[in-house]
Amino acid sequence: MREIYRPFVAGDDPDRDLRCQDAMQFAFDDLARASVAAGWSERESLEAMIGLAEERLRLMGANDDSKALLDVLKKMLQAPAA
Numbered sequence: 001m002r003e004i005y006r007p008f009v010a011g012d013d014p015d016r017d018l019r020c021q022d023a024m025q026f027a028f029d030d031l032a033r034a035s036v037a038a039g040w041s042e043r044e045s046l047e048a049m050i051g052l053a054e055e056r057l058r059l060m061g062a063n064d065d066s067k068a069l070l071d072v073l074k075k076m077l078q079a080p081a082a
Contacts, residue, residue: 007019
């Protein structure tokens with residue numbers, strides 16, 4: 001798989017998401033081709049990549065929610081008893 005180049009724009013750049021897509025394009029194509037070469041259809045391969053990405057995003061959200069809940073619980077435990 002081809003290398004993904006580093007970001008060359010600031011984190012608040014409005015086109016950063018597009019630059020990330022540009023950086024990943026060739027590696028993405030390589031992964032799709034490798035999956036097809038292994039016997040999966042292109043549609044199956046792309047749907048699997050979308051599913052994996054969605055699951056990763058769900059896990060990230062769940063981790064963020066868990067962290068926020070733990071922060072609230074820690075504050076509650078540190079607060080003086082009434």
